[in-house]
Each structure stands twice: as C-alpha cells, then as structure tokens.
Amino acid sequence: MTSQTDHTTTTAPTNRSTAQFRFGLVAMPRPGLDWLELSRRVEALGFDSLLVPDNLDAVAPVVANAASAAVTERLSVGPYVIATPLRSPGHVAADAAALHQLSGGRVEMGLGAGRPDSKAEAERLGIPFGTPTERMSHLEQTITAVRARTPAVRVTVAASGPKMLALAGRTADVVALGASPFADEAEVARMGRVVTDAAAEAGRQVVLNTNLSAVGDDIPAWLEERMGLTVDKLLATGAASYLPGSPAEMAETLQRRRAVTGVSYVCAGVDNADRLAPVVELLKGR
Known part of the structure; x- marks a missing residue:
C-alpha cells in the first residue's frame, strides 16, 4: 500500500534525501510499566532511540532517560x-550535561518553544510563558547554553x-518537523526545504x-477518539504520518518518502514497536 498523493511537482531537500535511516520510539513511564525492561526491549528490537515526552504530570524526561x-x-x-519556556537555559544545560555523562554520550536533547498546553503548565509553576517571539529567543538561548556547556550533545x-523552522x-x-497528522508529503517537503535552506546558509547540515x-x-x-484519526481520513489526505501495508511495503514507502x-529519521509511539521492528530490520544501514 502506498499514499495516493501526487508527488510529481515536489522537490526533495537535496542534501538529506539519501541519509541513512534512523528509527526511534516515543514512550512515557507510567504505573504498571516496567520501564527498564521496555528500554532493553527497544534496544533489542534494533531501534536507535527511546525518547520521552515532557509533561509536568509525568516522570521528568531526563530521569527516565538516565x-x-x-x-x-x-x-x-x-x-x-x-x-524550554518552563526552565532556565542554565537548568536545561545542566540536565543535558548530566545525561551526557551518565549515558556515555548517547543523548539526543530535544528542545522546543512549548506545546499548546505548556502555557497552562507555566501558570501552574507560577512563571511567565512569554510571547512567541520571547519563547523563540529563550529557546535559542537554551540551545546556546547547552552547546557551550557540552558541545558533544546532539x-x-x-x-x-x-x-521556528x-x-x-x-x-x-x-x-x-511539527506537521499536522493530516499533512501530505508535499507539505512535509516544504517544511523540510525551509529547514535545509536555513542550514545551508549557516554552513550546516541537519x-x-x-x-x-x-x-x-x-x-x-x-487515536480516533483523541485526534479524530481514521484510516479513511489519512488515506484521503495522503497523510505522511500514516504508514500502512506489509513490512516490505512500509519500507518501500519510507524510502520513497x-x-x-528528505526525512530519514522516523519516530513512532512505543505501541507500534512490534509493527515497525521488521521495517527497521529491512532498512538498517540504508
């Protein structure tokens, strides 16, 4: 199975379209879940990373990461x-340095300007959330602080x-890329070009x-109840967030996408581990 979207007019970001695939799973510790066993299993299945969302009511990501x-x-x-609006740049830099040390350098420090519900979390913490411009500036300061303290952190x-792109x-x-779940490949490619153009101007690759x-x-x-996602809707929009078919068909779709x-790093919720693991095996090193 493949997307029905017409891709004939879409141009890929040229410097990343052949980068080797990486695969990650996203999970959050919860009562009744053996987090250590899950971590070992994710590694055994061949995934490259295990990533944790930031939520004020859940286990802090860096604790779960460690x-x-x-x-x-x-x-x-x-x-x-x-x-990042919920923390000072120095606080985040200290956490990144500690995690870098404890993990032996196996850190992917994910940073953002805040989810839609981060404003409510800021209010609960009694700190200002800031305007979009202020949050972007704070994010950039945080990135600078992380790199200054531990240059090797990714x-x-x-x-x-x-x-932001x-x-x-x-x-x-x-x-x-924070695309809508219903965004098609052309929209994802457009977002990717904004990123890669900015990176090229800075003499970098991403x-x-x-x-x-x-x-x-x-x-x-x-997923249908919370996000309104259905197979019919995703197929109708040619959603690039949907990966249907057999493992071989999924692998073919990801290579085409x-x-x-230009997307070479693919993540999914941990409940998709068994479905995605055969695809990881097919695309390792490709």
Whole structure:
C-alpha cells in the first residue's frame, strides 16, 4: 500500500534525501510499566532511540532517560521535547550535561518553544510563558547554553512555523518537523526545504525527523477518539504520518518518502514497536 498523493511537482531537500535511516520510539513511564525492561526491549528490537515526552504530570524526561541509558549499551535517549519556556537555559544545560555523562554520550536533547498546553503548565509553576517571539529567543538561548556547556550533545529542535523552522535549521542537529497528522508529503517537503535552506546558509547540515501517527492497516481506538484519526481520513489526505501495508511495503514507502521529503529519521509511539521492528530490520544501514 502506498499514499495516493501526487508527488510529481515536489522537490526533495537535496542534501538529506539519501541519509541513512534512523528509527526511534516515543514512550512515557507510567504505573504498571516496567520501564527498564521496555528500554532493553527497544534496544533489542534494533531501534536507535527511546525518547520521552515532557509533561509536568509525568516522570521528568531526563530521569527516565538516565534509567534507560543505565540498562542499555547503544540506545540513544533524550526528551522529545523539553518545553524550554518552563526552565532556565542554565537548568536545561545542566540536565543535558548530566545525561551526557551518565549515558556515555548517547543523548539526543530535544528542545522546543512549548506545546499548546505548556502555557497552562507555566501558570501552574507560577512563571511567565512569554510571547512567541520571547519563547523563540529563550529557546535559542537554551540551545546556546547547552552547546557551550557540552558541545558533544546532539540537539533536536521541534518546529512547525516558518520562523521556528528557520531557527531550527540554523541551530539544530536534528529537526523534528511539527506537521499536522493530516499533512501530505508535499507539505512535509516544504517544511523540510525551509529547514535545509536555513542550514545551508549557516554552513550546516541537519537530519529531518517526523513522528508517525499510525503504523499498520488499522488504527487504535484511542487515536480516533483523541485526534479524530481514521484510516479513511489519512488515506484521503495522503497523510505522511500514516504508514500502512506489509513490512516490505512500509519500507518501500519510507524510502520513497525520503527521496521526496528528505526525512530519514522516523519516530513512532512505543505501541507500534512490534509493527515497525521488521521495517527497521529491512532498512538498517540504508
């Protein structure tokens, strides 16, 4: 199965379209989940990274990351992504340095200007959230602080709007493209070009990353209830966040999408681990 979107007029970001694939899973510790066993299993399945969302009511990402690093050997760990308006640049830099040390350098420090619900979290913490311009400035200061303290830390920046995409291109090692779940490949490619153009102007290269909303030929009920996602809607829009078909078909789709969009780093929720693992095996080193 492949997307029905017409890609004939889409141009890929030229410097990343043949980058080797990387695969990550996103998970959050919760009661009843053996986090250490999950970390070991994610590594055994061949994934490159295990990443943790930032949520005020859950286990802090860097704590979960440190635990994962302690029981694995090659798995990269990191937050996906830290809401920087809720922390000082020095605080984030200190956490990044500690995680870098404890993990033996296996860190992907995900940073962003805050999710839509981060404003409510800022209010709960009694700190100002700031305007979009202020939050972008704070994010850039945070990236600078992280790199100054621990230059070897790899920085991921999540971005969606043009200004954020350009900032990410100038400063990040990996850019997580915050496209709508219904965005087609042409839209993802457009976002990727903003990033890679900004990176080229700064004399840098970046890896483009996206997060899959659904993997396989059916969608869990909770995704339909929470996000309104259905197979029919995703197919109708040619959604690049949907990866249907057999493992071989999924692998073919990802290779084609890489050529179109430049995206070589693919993440998904941890509940897709078993469905995505055969694809990881097929595309390792490619």
